[in-house]
Amino acid sequence: MTLLLLLACTKTPPVAAVSADPPSATAPTSESPLAGEVIAGVSDPALQQLLLDDWEAMARQAPGWATELGDDRYADQIADPSLEARDTALAGVQERVDRARALEGLSEADAVTRDLYLTERQADLDGAVCRDEEWVLSPRWNVLTAIDNLGLDAKVDHAGEADALLARFEAYADSVRVQGENLRAGSRDGLVANRTTIDKVVEQLDKGLAVPTDEHPVVTVVLPDDVDAPAWRTRARQILDERVRPALVAYRDIIANEIRPNGRTGEEGLTGLPIGEACYAARIRTHTSTERPPESFHQTGLDELERIHAEFAELGEKVLGTRDLDAIFERLRTDPELRFETAEEVEDTAREALARAEEAVPAVFGRLPETPCEVERVPDVQAPYTTIAYYRGPAPGDGRPGRYYVNTYAPETRPRFEAEVLAFHESVPGHHLQIALNSELEELPLFRKHARVTVFVEGWGLYSERLSDELDLYSGDVDRLGMLSFDSWRASRLVVDTGIHHLGWTREQAEQFMLENTPLAANNIANEVDRYITTPGQALAYKTGQLEILRMRREAEEALGEAFDLSAFHDAVLGGGALPMPMLEARIDAWVAAQQG
Numbered sequence: 001m002t003l004l005l006l007l008a009c010t011k012t013p014p015v016a017a018v019s020a021d022p023p024s025a026t027a028p029t030s031e032s033p034l035a036g037e038v039i040a041g042v043s044d045p046a047l048q049q050l051l052l053d054d055w056e057a058m059a060r061q062a063p064g065w066a067t068e069l070g071d072d073r074y075a076d077q078i079a080d081p082s083l084e085a086r087d088t089a090l091a092g093v094q095e096r097v098d099r100a101r102a103l104e105g106l107s108e109a110d111a112v113t114r115d116l117y118l119t120e121r122q123a124d125l126d127g128a129v130c131r132d133e134e135w136v137l138s139p140r141w142n143v144l145t146a147i148d149n150l151g152l153d154a155k156v157d158h159a160g161e162a163d164a165l166l167a168r169f170e171a172y173a174d175s176v177r178v179q180g181e182n183l184r185a186g187s188r189d190g191l192v193a194n195r196t197t198i199d200k201v202v203e204q205l206d207k208g209l210a211v212p213t214d215e216h217p218v219v220t221v222v223l224p225d226d227v228d229a230p231a232w233r234t235r236a237r238q239i240l241d242e243r244v245r246p247a248l249v250a251y252r253d254i255i256a257n258e259i260r261p262n263g264r265t266g267e268e269g270l271t272g273l274p275i276g277e278a279c280y281a282a283r284i285r286t287h288t289s290t291e292r293p294p295e296s297f298h299q300t301g302l303d304e305l306e307r308i309h310a311e312f313a314e315l316g317e318k319v320l321g322t323r324d325l326d327a328i329f330e331r332l333r334t335d336p337e338l339r340f341e342t343a344e345e346v347e348d349t350a351r352e353a354l355a356r357a358e359e360a361v362p363a364v365f366g367r368l369p370e371t372p373c374e375v376e377r378v379p380d381v382q383a384p385y386t387t388i389a390y391y392r393g394p395a396p397g398d399g400r401p402g403r404y405y406v407n408t409y410a411p412e413t414r415p416r417f418e419a420e421v422l423a424f425h426e427s428v429p430g431h432h433l434q435i436a437l438n439s440e441l442e443e444l445p446l447f448r449k450h451a452r453v454t455v456f457v458e459g460w461g462l463y464s465e466r467l468s469d470e471l472d473l474y475s476g477d478v479d480r481l482g483m484l485s486f487d488s489w490r491a492s493r494l495v496v497d498t499g500i501h502h503l504g505w506t507r508e509q510a511e512q513f514m515l516e517n518t519p520l521a522a523n524n525i526a527n528e529v530d531r532y533i534t535t536p537g538q539a540l541a542y543k544t545g546q547l548e549i550l551r552m553r554r555e556a557e558e559a560l561g562e563a564f565d566l567s568a569f570h571d572a573v574l575g576g577g578a579l580p581m582p583m584l585e586a587r588i589d590a591w592v593a594a595q596q597g
Contacts, residue, residue: 032059034071037446044110050099051117051445057092061085064168069450070397076167081178083133083185090128097121112576112583113445119580120447123286130279133179134186137193137259138534139200139385143176143251144208147244151217152379155398162227166235169218173243180254187259190274195263196507197530198255204385205252209245211381213237268507268533269500280501283537287454288544289580294502297540301494304543305517308488315484319477332481332519338416343377343408346419350375350389350406353423353473360471361429366571369436373402373427383409387531388524389422391431393450394439402432413523417482420474421465425486429471430464431457438577451578454538459545459581460573462490466546481519488518489528490546493539496529501536548581549573552588559592568595 032038038055039048059066063074079085100118150169156162186192213219219236223229270276285291309325316328332338340346354375361368371394378386392403404427407414424430434457439449465483474480492514499505499513510529514520520528532539552573557564572591579587 032056032066032071032073034069034446037449040445040449041443042110042113042445044103044106046099046103047106047110047114050096050103051113051447054096054117054121055446057089057096061089068395068397069446072161072164072397075161075164076171078168078171078175081133081175081182083182086128086133090125093121093124097125113448115583116448116451116579119289119583120451120453123282126282127286129275129282131186131191131275133182134189135183135191135193135273136534137183137197137201137255138531139197139204140387140531140534142201142204143172143179144205144248145382147172147248148208148217148379148381151219151221154218154221155400156221156223156227157398158224159226162221162223162232165218165221166232166239169236170239170243173239173247176244176247176251180251183254183259187262192259192262192264194268194272194507194533195260195265196268197534198260198263200385200530202252202256202260205248205255208381209248209252213240216240217379217381266506267504269505270536271501271504276501280536283501284540287537287541289453289455289582290544294498297494297544298498298502300543300547301491301496301498304491304494304547305488308484308491309517312481312484312488315477315481319481328481329515329519332415332417332485333521336412338478340411340414340416340419343411346406346408346411346414347375347377349416349419350404350423350427353420354404354427357424357428357468357471357473360473361433364467364471364566364570365429365433365574366567367437367575369402369433369440371401371436371440373404373432373436375404375406375427378405378407378409380409383407385527387527388414388418389426391426391435393431393435396439402427402436404432410523413521415482415485415521417478418485419482420479421468421482421486424468424473425461425465429467430461433464434460434574434578437574441575441577444577448577453578453580454541455545455548455581456578456584457545458542459547459549462487462542462546463549466550485519489514489520490539490542492517493528493532494543497532497537497539500529500532507533545581548584552585556588556592560595563595 032052032055034055035052038051042048042051059071059074062079063077064079066073067075097118100114100121103114106114147169150165150172154165156165214237216236219233219240221236223232264272266272270280273279280294284294284297288297312325312328313323316325317323320328320331322328340349354373358373377383378389386407389404389406392405394400394402404423406422406426426432435452438451441449465486468474469480469483474483495517496505496510496513500507500510505513507529510532511522511525514525514529515522518525553569556569569588569591572588573584576584576587
């Protein structure tokens with residue numbers, strides 16, 4: 001998904017920020033307070049200047065991201081979602097990519113930084129073919145969730161931040177209007193989302209618009225003592241009722257009345273769009289850091305499912321008294337004993353699993369993050385439309401720790417046996433350990449400290465699920481069935497994502513395949529398939545990264561024999577920050593060679 005769309009719809013973008021040049025006439029001109037971090041560990045003056053220029057562009061185009069990292073010069077602004085800003089941004093990216101390619105004589109460390117920079121920015125350029133701003137809709141992130149998150153994520157410490165928050169809130173009125181015009185432009189060129197997703201977004205907007213003014217997340221923000229709270233909230237109500245809400249109503253009507261009639265049914269993936277083939281190729285490169293054809297991922301998924309199904313049969317016989325896959329899956333889906341009863345149970349289980357993992361991981365890691373991880377519930381306004389859980393990394397700008405968000409909506413549909421593997425993936429030893437540690441690598445420049453290379457990040461999360469079994473973190477064999485459930489889920493993604501976006505599968509085909517090959521609950525499968533439809537290629541990263549990390553570990557073990565140290569291997573994997581797989585392999589090869597003397 002192109003970054004400008006994400007920046008318009010969410011506070012925290014992925015690592016590679018598409019940026020507009022030059023700054024607006026009203027933009028601050030003072031040096032970023034993060035300038036030192038931007039060039040940390042970089043010795044070449046030209047590369048330093050390139051990264052400084054890139055950060056200035058990023059901070060202007062992604063003000064929320066900049067604020068979250070501690071650069072508050074644009075704290076009263078939001079991203080410009082216009083197609084003109086997109087084109088200007090891409091021109092700026094191209095200019096900086098050309099400068100990066102021309103750099104010569106770099107040290108080994110600087111060369112790695114330059115190569116990662118090129119990988120990320122080239123992904124921005126390649127992704128432009130998808131024209132996401134003109135057609136993509138998603139119930140997981142959209143204009144409504146962005147506005148809600150403005151309040152839900154707000155941490156206001158003084159009057160200046162309170163004023164900046166109101167300015168950002170008001171700016172969403174124009175942003176929403178522009179995003180509606182973008183959808184109209186795409187529709188004229190035959191670019192339109194699928195009807196099921198459109199219907200979900202309209203439903204979400206209707207529910208959001210029905211929230212009383214005095215209950216809106218921005219209006220109810222906790223304010224510091226130096227703010228005239230009654231006056232501030234009166235102004236927030238005015239902005240909502242007179243500016244933002246009318247804009248959302250108009251946006252909702254565009255989607256429901258102009259876009260929906262043309263919404264795609266049947267062939268809902270990229271194969272149903274004129275840009276589909278080129279877009280999917282770009283997404284595969286971005287999310288997997290490979291040039292593999294879709295057929296290759298599809299076959300890997302089928303092969304992995306065959307292996308995992310054999311594990312299911314063995315463990316199912318031990319735990320459930322049957323080797324029959326259909327019977328195992330049916331029992332896991334329908335047995336009320338395997339479901340939660342209350343939201344509190346869901347949250348408590350997540351906290352207990354995290355605590356157990358935090359106690360165990362020092363045995364297999366030499367370097368651990370200092371930043372803590374907290375468990376929070378997915379906000380009620382978003383819970384029915386989003387995934388079972390997600391992680392948000394530390395926010396240096398406001399001092400927040402890493403946060404593992406668990407979805408407690410409809411707890412009776414949440415499987416107990418998947419709760420532990422979910423916690424290990426999202427928190428420790430999964431996303432929190434890797435992402436928080438990444439952000440603390442002071443020897444890396446800023447963009448590398450906060451890198452979100454999908455194949456690395458999600459590959460590590462999936463690797464951590466099996467590592468947790470090595471650490472004996474699962475409470476019992478029923479919870480290990482949850483580990484297999486998640487592994488089959490990620491393997492089926494390879495088949496379903498390529499099925500939808502390369503083979504022209506329908507939503508029904510994708511859901512049926514996952515029902516037959518995983519024990520995931522039907523409501524989870526429906527949300528997941530919608531996710532794959534709206535974020536092509538992202539689902540390929542998990543298994544790709546996991547299998548590559550496992551391969552590198554296996555080859556290192558074979559090369560080093562008894563000298564292999566798992567803790568040192570993990571430190572080598574994580575110590576360079578998130579890297580594309582070819583760059584990680586080069587790093588591990590160098591580490592093995594150093595161990596061999």
